[in-house]
Amino acid sequence: MPTNDVVRVGVIGSGAGEFHLKGYSEDSRAQIVAIAGLDTPRVEKLAQQYGVPDTHVEYQELLARDDIDAVSVAVPNILHMPVALAAFEAGKHVLIEKPLARNAAEGVAMVEAARAHNKVLGVSFQRRTRHDVALLKEAYQKNEFGNVYYAKAWWMRRSGIPGLGSWFTSKEAAGGGPLIDLGVHVLDMLMYVLGNPEVHSVTGTTYAEIGPTGRGGWAGTGRMKISDDQKYEVEDLASAFIRLKNGGTVLLEAAWASFTEMGDDFGIQLYGSEGGARINAKQYALVDTLEIYKNIGDTTMDAKPRLVAREGHAQVIHKFLDAILYGTEMEPSGLEGLANIRLIDAIYRSAELGREVILDDEIAQVTEQE
Ligand SMILES: NC(=O)c1ccc[n+]([C@@H]2O[C@H](COP(=O)([O-])OP(=O)(O)OC[C@H]3O[C@@H](n4cnc5c(N)ncnc54)[C@H](O)[C@@H]3O)[C@@H](O)[C@H]2O)c1
Numbered sequence: 358m359p360t361n362d363v364v365r366v367g368v369i370g371s372g373a374g375e376f377h378l379k380g381y382s383e384d385s386r387a388q389i390v391a392i393a394g395l396d397t398p399r400v401e402k403l404a405q406q407y408g409v410p411d412t413h414v415e416y417q418e419l420l421a422r423d424d425i426d427a428v429s430v431a432v433p434n435i436l437h438m439p440v441a442l443a444a445f446e447a448g449k450h451v452l453i454e455k456p457l458a459r460n461a462a463e464g465v466a467m468v469e470a471a472r473a474h475n476k477v478l479g480v481s482f483q484r485r486t487r488h489d490v491a492l493l494k495e496a497y498q499k500n501e502f503g504n505v506y507y508a509k510a511w512w513m514r515r516s517g518i519p520g521l522g523s524w525f526t527s528k529e530a531a532g533g534g535p536l537i538d539l540g541v542h543v544l545d546m547l548m549y550v551l552g553n554p555e556v557h558s559v560t561g562t563t564y565a566e567i568g569p570t571g572r573g574g575w576a577g578t579g580r581m582k583i584s585d586d587q588k589y590e591v592e593d594l595a596s597a598f599i600r601l602k603n604g605g606t607v608l609l610e611a612a613w614a615s616f617t618e619m620g621d622d623f624g625i626q627l628y629g630s631e632g633g634a635r636i637n638a639k640q641y642a643l644v645d646t647l648e649i650y651k652n653i654g655d656t657t658m659d660a661k662p663r664l665v666a667r668e669g670h671a672q673v674i675h676k677f678l679d680a681i682l683y684g685t686e687m688e689p690s691g692l693e694g695l696a697n698i699r700l701i702d703a704i705y706r707s708a709e710l711g712r713e714v715i716l717d718d719e720i721a722q723v724t725e726q727e
Pocket residue numbers: 369370371372373374393394395396414415416417431432433434436454455456481482483538
């Protein structure tokens with residue numbers, strides 16, 4: 358049990374795990390007890406940097422400790438479910454990196470385990486804590502755009518396939534390519550703004566025209582070597598058309614590599630009967646990204662609100678600690694992560710089948726398989 362309003366935490370994974378270390382180190386209600394990771398030099402370096410007393414290699418060692426109340430899990434997607442289930446079994450709260458899991462079935466198991474053990478399950482969709490997203494959500498809730506009948510969410514890279522031959526380009530280890538890596542973030546931003554509308558159906562397509570040829574790595578890194586050991590098994594571009602039950606539609610795009618203007622840009626856009634808005638985060642920009650489109654009198658009026666830069670993971674961690682200590686609702690929740698991965702899963706299925714997939718049918722199928 359957390360004592361004296363302090364939560365004792367462990368961090369598993371030393372890549373994105375560092376964002377968690379930074380977040381916890383900035384919140385006086387957290388005490389970082391240990392880090393785990395297979396890559397010992399990187400783990401040791403982080404332990405030194407953040408003053409963490411203990412390090413471990415395998416995640417099981419960290420979970421076996423009884424002086425840890427909660428864990429952040431930043432490991433390859435294939436390990437999200439097994440690590441989370443083991444953590445709940447060991448009585449820990451879990452903050453999992455995005456995506457919740459590789460697919461809906463794994464996500465369901467995680468949400469059910471959290472419920473069964475009465476523990477908090479949160480998902481690191483930190484981009485929803487951006488200032489532009491908060492303002493857009495507030496404006497949407499105040500009905501400033503009227504009926505929002507169409508929306509877009511995109512994350513398009515010219516060239517930036519993460520580590521070829523690493524777990525990122527393995528279908529088994531990652532569950533997919535840019536759709537499950539980048540698409541999940543912008544889908545979360547959009548669904549969060551729209552108040553998690555129910556989805557009727559999806560039509561998805563995936564392509565792999567660049568990655569399998571060894572091109573599309575980070576700009577300037579040269580052609581990647583493709584071999585039996587270094588495979589490219591996932592898409593490099595995905596797009597989806599999503600029909601909402603309220604009649605609205607969404608266009609989602611995600612690419613690690615595509616012939617477009619140079620950039621690593623993401624955003625969302627709303628089209629409503631009384632107004633619209635776009636967040637266009639070029640190169641991860643945090644400010645100067647939001648534009649609001651309205652009419653005044655008989656002419657158009659665009660506004661560009663002044664924004665402040667916010668540290669995403671720190672805010673998610675703040676909410677996670679609140680949920681553990683005071684029983685407040687965790688946001689982004691495991692259930693939101695599940696809704697997100699259900700959609701991603703259905704989009705991949707639609708791409709495979711070459712036809713539209715109805716979400717309620719997919720949910721029934723996952724339930725049947727359990
Ligand atoms: N929210 C974000 O913006 C963001 C950014 C990057 C990555 N991520 C997510 O974080 C997760 C990890 O991605 P990454 O880029 O850090 O990958 P990475 O390959 O850099 O790091 C993975 C870490 O997991 C550790 N690991 C693997 N197996 C382990 C085991 N059995 N026991 C203990 N540790 C183990 C590795 O040692 C390594 O430290 C992924 O789910 C990814 O989607 C999120």
